[in-house]
Amino acid sequence: MPSNAPAPSPAAGPRVRPVPAVSRALAILRLLGQHKEALTLKAISQELALVTSTCLHILRVLVEEGMVRVDPATKRYSLDVGVLALAHSVVQNNPFTTLVQPVLDRLSETWNVTTIGIKVTGVEDLVVLALARSRAPFRLYVEVGSRFPALTSATGRLVAAYGGMSNAELARAFKALRWDDAPDFQSWQQEVKTVQQRGVAIDRGNYMSGIAVVAVPILDGAQRITHALTAVGVADQLSKTQIQALAKDLQREAQALSQRISGRD
Secondary structure, eight states: OOOOSOOOOGGGOOOOOOOHHHHHHHHHHHHHHHOSSOEEHHHHHHHTTOOHHHHHHHHHHHHHTTSEEEOTTTOEEEEOHHHHHHHHHHHHTOHHHHHHHHHHHHHHHHHTOEEEEEEEETTTEEEEEEEEOOSSSOOOOOOTTOEEETTOHHHHHHHHHHSOOOHHHHHHHHHTOOOSSOOOHHHHHHHHHHHHHHSOEEEESSSSTTEEEEEEEEEOTTSOEEEEEEEEEEGGGSOHHHHHHHHHHHHHHHHHHHHHHHTOO
16 A cells, blocks of 8 residues: 655655764763863763763773773873874865965965964864974974864954854854953954955964964855965064065965865866
8 A cells, every 4th residue: 555655855865863872972072172181080971961881981982992091090081192093084185185285385485484274164163284384483383183263363353254153152252262462352343344355364463472374265166264274474574565465375375275176167
């Protein structure tokens, strides 16, 4: 007897059923990643509202797989190198990394600045996918795979300009940022409006004292920000004219990358 129920739509794809153990393991990894200090079993289970025995079982599996380590003396848990290996695999196999690395190398050599290719993961945080270091005698503590708040420095102004966040959302996120010389929120908002008009963001000494940061967006076919190119240099070694010229060079490269990523070339 034929059924009156409609046939499932192929376009809808397979139904994904939640797997509690996987969700809990990911929640534990995220929690450990948010804390610089190692956490006890009790702290983890309470923070995530997990039954202690369930939490312990998942932690033991994560330890066995090299994703989490436990200090035998303190019985505290922290992320282990297995997570780093996975992160590097993602970065190395990302097509954007292949496209952007030669660009970063040229820009760094031409302008003697550290250049960074960044993935914008929503409005929560930014991930470093590639970089080329300058010859300047300063060390920027950033590595491939590093994550930092999405509204940080010049790149953060790009996210604020193109991320579609409300003023209330921007204000809340802005309060959580750490600056060496923090601008007031109203001045920062005006800078964001300028970014929308010019397509380039500049941070001169706000985020890091004595450091100039220039950032431009890489947009998809719908003009949404997906990545960013960022250049970091010593502020005293970059005049206003040099920064403007560097910004134009970054914009040319970003436009070319946008076209290649969107398949429009």
